[in-house]
Amino acid sequence: MHYTINELAKLAGISTRTLRYYDEIGLLSPARMSSNKYRIYGQEDVDRLQQILFYRELGVSLKEIKKILSSEYFDRLAALEDHLSALLVKRKQLDLLIANVEKTIKAAKGEIVMSDQEKFEGFIKKLVEDNEQQYGKEARAKYGDDAVDRSNAKLMGMSKEQYAELEKLTVELNETLKAAFEQGDPASELAQKACELHKKWLCYFWDDYSKEAHISLAQLYVEDPRFTAYYDKIAVGCAAFLRDAVLIYCNK
Amino acid sequence: MHYTINELAKLAGISTRTLRYYDEIGLLSPARMSSNKYRIYGQEDVDRLQQILFYRELGVSLKEIKKILSSEYFDRLAALEDHLSALLVKRKQLDLLIANVEKTIKAAKGEIVMSDQEKFEGFIKKLVEDNEQQYGKEARAKYGDDAVDRSNAKLMGMSKEQYAELEKLTVELNETLKAAFEQGDPASELAQKACELHKKWLCYFWDDYSKEAHISLAQLYVEDPRFTAYYDKIAVGCAAFLRDAVLIYCNK
DNA sequence: ATTGACATTAATGTTACGTAATAGTTTATA
DNA sequence: TATAAACTATTACGTAACATTAATGTCAAT
Numbered sequence: 001m002h003y004t005i006n007e008l009a010k011l012a013g014i015s016t017r018t019l020r021y022y023d024e025i026g027l028l029s030p031a032r033m034s035s036n037k038y039r040i041y042g043q044e045d046v047d048r049l050q051q052i053l054f055y056r057e058l059g060v061s062l063k064e065i066k067k068i069l070s071s072e073y074f075d076r077l078a079a080l081e082d083h084l085s086a087l088l089v090k091r092k093q094l095d096l097l098i099a100n101v102e103k104t105i106k107a108a109k110g111e112i113v114m115s116d117q118e119k120f121e122g123f124i125k126k127l128v129e130d131n132e133q134q135y136g137k138e139a140r141a142k143y144g145d146d147a148v149d150r151s152n153a154k155l156m157g158m159s160k161e162q163y164a165e166l167e168k169l170t171v172e173l174n175e176t177l178k179a180a181f182e183q184g185d186p187a188s189e190l191a192q193k194a195c196e197l198h199k200k201w202l203c204y205f206w207d208d209y210s211k212e213a214h215i216s217l218a219q220l221y222v223e224d225p226r227f228t229a230y231y232d233k234i235a236v237g238c239a240a241f242l243r244d245a246v247l248i249y250c251n252k
Numbered sequence: 253m254h255y256t257i258n259e260l261a262k263l264a265g266i267s268t269r270t271l272r273y274y275d276e277i278g279l280l281s282p283a284r285m286s287s288n289k290y291r292i293y294g295q296e297d298v299d300r301l302q303q304i305l306f307y308r309e310l311g312v313s314l315k316e317i318k319k320i321l322s323s324e325y326f327d328r329l330a331a332l333e334d335h336l337s338a339l340l341v342k343r344k345q346l347d348l349l350i351a352n353v354e355k356t357i358k359a360a361k362g363e364i365v366m367s368d369q370e371k372f373e374g375f376i377k378k379l380v381e382d383n384e385q386q387y388g389k390e391a392r393a394k395y396g397d398d399a400v401d402r403s404n405a406k407l408m409g410m411s412k413e414q415y416a417e418l419e420k421l422t423v424e425l426n427e428t429l430k431a432a433f434e435q436g437d438p439a440s441e442l443a444q445k446a447c448e449l450h451k452k453w454l455c456y457f458w459d460d461y462s463k464e465a466h467i468s469l470a471q472l473y474v475e476d477p478r479f480t481a482y483y484d485k486i487a488v489g490c491a492a493f494l495r496d497a498v499l500i501y502c503n504k
Numbered sequence: 505a506t507t508g509a510c511a512t513t514a515a516t517g518t519t520a521c522g523t524a525a526t527a528g529t530t531t532a533t534a
Numbered sequence: 535t536a537t538a539a540a541c542t543a544t545t546a547c548g549t550a551a552c553a554t555t556a557a558t559g560t561c562a563a564t
Contacts, residue, residue: 006541020543021521036529038542058356059349062520077357084353091346097311098343101336104310105329258510268511273552288560290511314551511560522548529542534535 002031003041012049027066028052059087166204173197174234177242181235186244195249199240211250218246254283254294264301279318280304311339418456425449426486428496433487438496447501448496463502472500 009016012239022028023039028049031042055065060083067118068079172193180191202217203209221231221239231239261268274280275291280301284293292300300321307317312335320331427448433442454469455461473483473491483491 004541005543016542017521017523025520036542038529058353080357084350084357087346087350087353091343091350094339094343094346098336098339101310101332101339105332105336189532195256256511267553269553270551272512277551288511290560505564507562507564509561509563512558513556513563515554515556517554518552519549525545527543530540532537532539534537 001046002078003046005030005039005041008046008049011046011128012053014053022049022052022062025062025066027062034169039111118144166201169197169201169204173201175240177231180245181238185246186241191241191245192249192252194242195245198246199249214246215250220244253295253298255298257282257291257293260293260301261315262299263298264305266305274301274304275313277314277318279314291493310335418453421449421453423455425453429483429490430486432497433490433493438493439500443493444501446494447497450498451501466498467502470495 003011005016005019009019019028019039023030028045030039031045032040034040051069052062052065055068056062058080060068060079064079064083068076071079174175176190176197177194180188180194181187183190185191199214202214222243232241235241255263255272257268261271266374271280271291280297282291283297284292286292303321304314304317307320308314310332312320312331316335320328323331356394363463428442428446428449432438432440432446435442437443451466454466474495483494487493
């Protein structure tokens with residue numbers, strides 16, 4: 001039985017390029033060349049190719065396969081065992097990598113201040129909902145889909161510098177808030193400064209700030225467990241403290 | 253603060269070649285070139301390099317890193333999550349590969365009967381060669397390529413159940429052989445039963461059994477180190493014992 | 505002035521092919 | 535029988551992330 005390059009390629013489910021390549025590197029040379037220099041493969045070649053593909057599927061490199069096929073049975077077994085331990089090392093490294101990436105993502109998401117888009121989207125949405133409850137349809141027109149879109153656009157259009165500033169501001173806000181909370185008085189100068197910073201922070205997301213919205217958001221912080229959890233990480237009860245402070249700040 | 257290429261390389265623990273390469277692909281271009289065309293890196297470059305190496309350690313490709321660093325925070329997080337899922341896919345594939353290699357090694361060692369075409373092909377081929385030596389061209393016609401093809405076809409056409417049966421039979425054969433060997437007499441009832449099983453086992457591969465072929469195969473077991481090793485794993489000297497038993501069995 | 509340490513660009517090698525481009529051969533059809 | 539379709543061949547570039555080598559240029563120190 002003999003095959004042309006195309007026939008063998010189809011038989012084995014590989015490309016002719018692959019066969020030519022295997023010829024080139026001396027891994028599988030055809031039994032003979034026909035007068036017109038076409039490659040003619042024989043039964044032995046088919047068998048050898050089968051072996052090659054077998055090892056290839058196990059992830060053995062072509063170089064290794066070449067060595068394996070030219071060696072005796074025991075060497076083949078040893079080669080496979082070598083290969084296995086190499087694969088195990090690879091898996092260990094991969095596991096480590098995965099653990100690191102997971103850790104990084106986790107850190108980026110929550111252990112550090114969150115700025116995930118989803119959160120902001122939910123944030124704004126909640127705000128809108130809240131406004132709706134508080135101010136009815138009029139407010140909806142004011143803070144509706146359009147507002148969401150603009151907010152998002154604002155976020156997406158932020159430059160690196162702006163983002164860095166926002167980050168800095170966030171840290172400052174949280175620190176100030178924490179310090180104020182420890183003093184215990186929502187009307188204190190420090191607490192009012194925190195409100196000021198909070199307003200500034202909000203303006204990164206809103207393009208039309210209003211006292212009413214600020215108050216309703218502060219209220220939301222207490223009611224919505226997602227936000228409560230966030231602010232409680234700064235200090236337990238901090239969300240409520242902020243709300244009280246904002247109430248004073250806005251009615252001043 | 254500014255650094256020459258060597259200084260930065262040492263600082264970061266990478267090669268200068270890498271830095272030039274990063275410059276070449278536009279991943280990290282130095283702040284400026286000195287009058288003598290040397291690369292001069294600034295603080296920003298150091299920071300950027302730090303980030304590059306961070307992502308690189310997580311297995312992100314340089315192309316991806318380039319994209320990530322030019323994008324905003326949200327996209328970076330999304331990129332990391334994409335990367336993570338890619339890594340998980342990779343691990344699944346690797347696990348599969350490892351399982352396959354392990355199975356193959358196990359099979360090669362004889363704990364499982366090999367369904368790998370390779371082994372049987374070598375097996376039959378050796379048999380053919382042996383027959384040739386023993387019986388000349390006449391035998392070749394009998395066990396030639398055609399026989400190989402039929403054997404393979406038989407193997408390939410085996411159902412899962414048949415395969416399981418074969419496995420069971422193999423275990424039984426090996427155990428019987430081992431017990432007979434320990435008794436020490438190739439003519440014993442147990443040894444002859446082992447021959448019977450061996451015949452049955454052979455008939456899984458041959459579609460025309462003959463006493464002559466059985467004998468020559470048994471002889472092959474002793475002469476060919478591949479087979480000797482296999483049977484010696486059951487007990488040292490077992491291949492020779494089996495041959496003696498088969499001789500008696502076939503001449504009975 | 506020379507040496508040694510550093511810098512530059514450019515080319516090549518690595519894996520396992522994919523993808524043209526170009527040219528010749530065989531087979532099928534009009 | 536002419537032509538087209540299908541097949542063959544070689545050559546060579548592209549991929550990822552650099553390492554290595556070569557040839558050459560520059561700088562500080564002796």
